[in-house]
Amino acid sequence: MLWSRLFIPTLRETPAEAEVVSHQLLLRAGYIRQLSAGIYNYLYLAQRSLLKITGIIRQEMDAIGAQELLLPALNPAEVWQESGRWDVMGDNMFRLKDRFGRDLCLGMTHEEIMTALARGEVRSYKQLPQIWYQIQTKFRDEPRPKSGLLRVRQFIMKDSYSFDLAPAGLDDSYEKHRVAYCRIFDRCGLEYVTVDAHSGAMGGSQSQEFMVATEAGEDYTVICRPTGYAANLEKAVSRPVPPTVPDPDGALAPEKVHTPGAKTIEQVAEFLKLPQTSLMKTLVLMADEKPVIAVLRGDHQLSETKFQTAAGCTEFRPAHPEEMRQILGADAGSLGPVGVKNVRILTDIALQDRKNMVCGANLDDYHLLNVTPGEDFAPEFHDLRQVAPGDTELESGLPLEILKTVEIGHIFKLGYKYSHSMGLNVLNHEGVETPVIMGSYGIGVERILCAAVELFADQNGITLPAAIAPFEVVITPVKSSDESLQTAARALYDELKALGVDVLLDDRDLSPGVKFKDADLIGIPFRVNVGKKLVDGKVEVVNRRTRESADVAVTEAARLLAAQIAAAKQ
């Protein structure tokens, strides 16, 4: 392609509304333009890159025997009502009515449509397993679109669905996807980790997320580099920092102490001259509108996900002040588990084997000393604590890191949720109707692009991996007015094209600085400068990311570049 003929609207300055790096650079480099909050135009460069990404996805999906379909984005309400998700999805779903007043929605995922399709057609176990996938636009009415292409209302997703007769088959389909996803993200040149994830509202058993570490991410991932442990913060487990001071010895009885004005853990610790690790914090939560108490070490945070799992509730909220008073007889700041009857006391396992600690007395401005879980109250021990900085890995005791990450893929064993609610059954070997077991597997296509931009951006702009860059090579004739440079550049361009290289020729009549800056900004992995060394038959090949440059014979340049690109793509 000739740059002079392309629409690549680069910007010298960063638009004010862009906060995260990938958003700023994709705007500046002329990849995208915003139409509305969370809705973007993908311009030529973005589209080329996205096509390369989806090309890789297609190859790897096809390689595991998956079949590509394309399903409607416009869905009738009935299908979603059958699964129950018409209501569950709430305001996150774009809804509309047709001219006759019938309810429709824009698909935010396609479990229902896939299940409905399979239900109508798949009758026998002999037709299983099946893996169907599609690459298409999904719609979600996000409460707050943000971070450029990372959280949007309309985006491209590769989603696939597996249908198996039995759990062993699902395990197999799941594993195929896991391997395919690793290949896809490897080929896209990303650095990522795979983490165990919380199954969330989807219902189902096993679930893993593919995460890329970036400051722009919204999820937190806990990793231990030496051991390879990685988990979503919602699910991560760890060894907490040990208590600062040992617990007092002896079988001591609880002792009431006046703590005027000391409400927060910090204030109580200060008042009693004890470290926060010697205190217990007591939280009152309403789990499905029934009170439940959570007790943790003073310096620990409750994990909402773990609490929900332990409490076995579908939703929960902090109790209101008047509810706390009614349940425990005191205000937040003086609450404790001692003497509590008929309320579950979920207690974090970090308090197992602890004794003679401090907690609220359920009397305003009083605390209790010498409280021992298991003696002074009846704990129900669970892992409730959110992993915190400084924690170490559970098994090895090696240091953990907590990283901000963005989710680029998610694989999920759905189980029978949709086959049950929507009646997807086949006849098994014995001729008995059996529900089909399903899996669902998603990849955020734009997020791959964003993640690559975030991972590899430098001061000069984007530096994309060769496999997903819109072009592989840009040729820059340094002096626009020099005919011999133009001719040589053009010849090299034709040669590269003949070798199947995606090459861009910067034939614009601009000063060299402008062309260099633009080429750097848009992130093409290789640049060929055709300049003054041409008189010696040489051109300069520059690696965008490493800045390494080499003078090569113009006659060899095309062949060398083709080889380097092939190597860069693995």
Added chain:
RNA sequence: CGGGGCGUAGCGCAGUCUGGUAGCGCACCUGCCUUGGGCGCAGGGGGUCGCAGGUUCAAAUCCUGCCGCCCCGACCA
């Protein structure tokens, strides 16, 4: 939906407090010039100042309402 910020030319901004002919830089167009890192000179085009109402002789500026965008929180298969 709660809290905060911002809407003035394609982009970045000043002007708003204290009402009086709408500005600057970049980008864009024309010509000359220049050509190894956003080059120089000269000339030029482009804005219902987010929208609507109000106050005033006069509103980008003051008042009221609305809309949009961004950030924090809530939310997030």
